[in-house]
Amino acid sequence: ARRAHVNAKMEALFDVAADRRYTYAELNAETNKAAQLLVRAGVRKGDRVGLLLMNSAEYLTSFFATAKLGAVIVPLNWRLVADELEFILKDSGTTTLVFGEEFAPVAVDLQSRGSKTDVSSWLYVGSATNKPDFALDYVAESAKEQPIEPPVTASGDDLLYIMYTSGTTGLPKGVMHSHDTQYWALATMCTSADLAQGDRYINPMPMFHVGALTPALGTIYSGGTHVLM
Numbered sequence: 001a002r003r004a005h006v007n008a009k010m011e012a013l014f015d016v017a018a019d020r021r022y023t024y025a026e027l028n029a030e031t032n033k034a035a036q037l038l039v040r041a042g043v044r045k046g047d048r049v050g051l052l053l054m055n056s057a058e059y060l061t062s063f064f065a066t067a068k069l070g071a072v073i074v075p076l077n078w079r080l081v082a083d084e085l086e087f088i089l090k091d092s093g094t095t096t097l098v099f100g101e102e103f104a105p106v107a108v109d110l111q112s113r114g115s116k117t118d119v120s121s122w123l124y125v126g127s128a129t130n131k132p133d134f135a136l137d138y139v140a141e142s143a144k145e146q147p148i149e150p151p152v153t154a155s156g157d158d159l160l161y162i163m164y165t166s167g168t169t170g171l172p173k174g175v176m177h178s179h180d181t182q183y184w185a186l187a188t189m190c191t192s193a194d195l196a197q198g199d200r201y202i203n204p205m206p207m208f209h210v211g212a213l214t215p216a217l218g219t220i221y222s223g224g225t226h227v228l229m
Contacts, residue, residue, distance in 0.1 A: 001068075001149060003223055004028035007197070011225045015057045022057065029147035030057070034065035034138070036145035041096055041121040041136065045070035045153050048092050048162070050119070051208070052076045052085070052099040052107070055228050058125045058138060059207050060216065062098045063161075067179075070154030073161035074174075075208040078102070082109045084172075089117040092162050092174055098138060101126025108132050155179050163210050185214055186221045197223035204229040 003012065008025040015021075022030070043049060049066045051073060053059045066073045074092045076085060078100075085106065089097070097119045099107045104124070110117055111134055124135035131137055154160075160179045164172040177185075189195070201219040203226060205212035219226040 001028055003220060007223055010198075010223065012220060013057060013060065014225065014227045016227065016229050017054075018056065020057055027057075027061070030142070031061045031064040031068065032147040032149055033142045033145040034058075034061045035068050035150045036148060037123070037136075037138070037142045038062075038065055038069060038071070038096065039150070040141075040145075041123065043069055043071050043096050043121070046159075047071045047096065048074050048094040050074040050076050050089060050092070050094040050097040050099075052078055052097060052103045053125060054078065054100055054102060055203070055207050055212075056100070056125070057228075058098070058100075060226075060228075061142075062123075062138070063207075063213075067154070067160055068150050068152065070152075070158060072159045075161060075163060075213065077164070077166075077208045078206070082106050082113075084167075086110060086113060086116055088164050088172060088174075089119055091172075092164075093118055095119060096121040096123065098123045098125065099135075100124075101130050104130055104132055107135070161213075163213075182214075182217065186218045189214060189218045190222045193218075195219065195222040195224060199224040200227055201225070202227040202229065 003024040012024040012027040013022045122135040123138040124131045125138045162174040207213045
């Protein structure tokens with residue numbers, strides 16, 4: 001929201017695969033529309049929202065939309081199979097899942113498992129022809145909303161996201177990041193890497209990993225352009 005006010009016309013994001021570019025004003029407006037959609041889907045402060053998406057503009061808008069509502073993001077490793085995702089969804093208490101077209105089959109599988117997860121709201125990103133019947137169309141439904149800035153209800157020690165470990169020595173463990181821990185990660189990274197307004201950061205790694213997510217957020221924090229592969 002701050003960048004949309006200070007650097008409204010500056011390019012915030014280039015989504016390479018989709019060949020789409022967003023100014024900070026446009027990216028913030030899309031984020032606010034997504035936030036209104038999440039509210040309509042029942043998301044409230046403290047609720048867990050899972051992201052099963054390839055790198056995309058929708059990944060960033062759903063991440064920031066969830067954060068603005070004071071809800072908690074659960075980035076999901078899309079290399080995992082349904083049984084592994086089921087564990088993480090249940091362990092985290094995820095109640096809303098945003099999933100991409102590539103992962104519609106696994107979402108259908110998970111939805112069929114009923115109470116084995118707590119997911120009750122399903123938001124789909126992709127071609128309308130491949131949308132499962134139980135899911136809302138994220139892009140089409142967001143477009144119906146107004147870009148109203150939601151009130152800030154979370155800060156400090158409130159949870160921002162839960163990043164799961166790889167689980168190589170056992171079950172994955174949810175590492176909890178608060179708004180404060182993320183802020184200090186960004187402040188440290190931007191200082192040590194000398195990120196500044198107007199810089200362009202190319203991000204080829206999956207944003208379900210902290211090594212890609214933190215630089216993505218840091219680029220926006222510093223007022224650069226995020227070139228998302």
